[in-house]
Amino acid sequence: MSLSSIIKNIPKAELHLHIEGSLTPELMWRLAEKHSVSLPYASVEEIEAAYNFEDLQSFLDLYYAGAGVLRDEDDFFALMWEYLTRCHEDNIVHTEIMFDPQTHTERDIGFDIFMPGFLKAMEKAKDEYGISSYLIMSFLRHLPEDAAFDTLSAAEPYYEHITAIGLDSSELGHPPSKFERVFKKAKALGFKIVAHAGEEGPASYIWEAIELLDVDRIDHGVRCQEDEALMDLLKERQIPLTVCPLSNLKLCVINDMKDHNIVQLLDAGLLVTVNSDDPTYFGGFLNDNFEALHQSLGIDEKTVRTLVANSFKASFLPQEQKNQLVEKVLSA
Ligand code: HPA
Ligand SMILES: [Zn+2]
Secondary structure, X not given: OOHHHHHHHOOEEEEEEEHHHHOOHHHHHHHHHHOOOOOOOOOHHHHHHOOOOOOHHXXXXXXXXXXXXXXXXXXXXXXXXXXXXXHHHHOEEEEEEEEOHHHHHOOOOOHHHHHHHHHHHHHHHHHXXXXXXXXXXXXXXXXXXXXXXXXXXXXXXXXXXXXXXXXXXXXXXOOHHHHHHHHHHHHHOOOEEEEEEOOOOXXXXXXXXXXXXXXXXXXXXXXXXXXXXXXXXXXXXXXOEEEOHHHHHHOOOOOOHHHOOHHHHHHOOOOEEXXXXXXXXXXXXXXXXXXXXXXXXXXXXXXXXXXXXXXXHOOOOOHHHHHHHHHHHHHO
């Protein structure tokens, strides 16, 4: 079997995916028409052509604008259902999905609109595709910590449906320390914790995420290599990194996929996983990310299996289920 077929057919997990970043230009167009929202584009092709980013901020400006077409429960259902249908086609059997409530509550669209839409699609995917999915509620770090506290309170009726709390948006100038108190509360409430750190920000932000937020995983984390002591800690504690290769390329964290350090991180003994981040904005879903690593870095079947096994190891699934899935991937 070719490596492309192995990549496609192997059952895998995705751990770093922003649901608002899976909005296709076609759905954006359809919802803009439905709600008479004016977009600064004349066609679906023009939307796609606009996806030329210089850095994280230039992407986020478009990403938040694009999310403006999501207005009612059916829209959030359609968004989630399209992503989970793609998971089914790509053999993603488990996914841990981030959503940004503040992107919607700032537009007066509340939890009672987006949560039922998300949850209905997730239940349908469990029934029809056998896909399990968890939700990670992420705070926007460019907003104040008080706003994160308000978001945590507003989510209370839905706590049973949320597995983890995360931190995303503009990294530079907004270190994890800004959110130490709200994450302490989230931890006390029993949530798992993740945070974007070391994507554009320095290694010190990864230290802060570990020491101040007590994270279970680091999202991105590719700049950890700048600090040897940090590399030692990540290895010793096997703190997972959810790496997103096409995202790093598109946001100019790297200049060429051949320069990506994912294989070096893996060889250094870190628990590294592959993820798509914002697939419709960055030019590829999960299997495309594996394919890009194969094309540019020459990763082989053994490395693909290790990375996929890591996706289950680093997940928040129950331990016994993780063990079974890891065994299945490595023994084939
Ligand atoms: O890659 C990302 N980094 C930070 N915030 C984000 N929000 C969506 N995607 C990202
Ligand atoms: Zn991300």
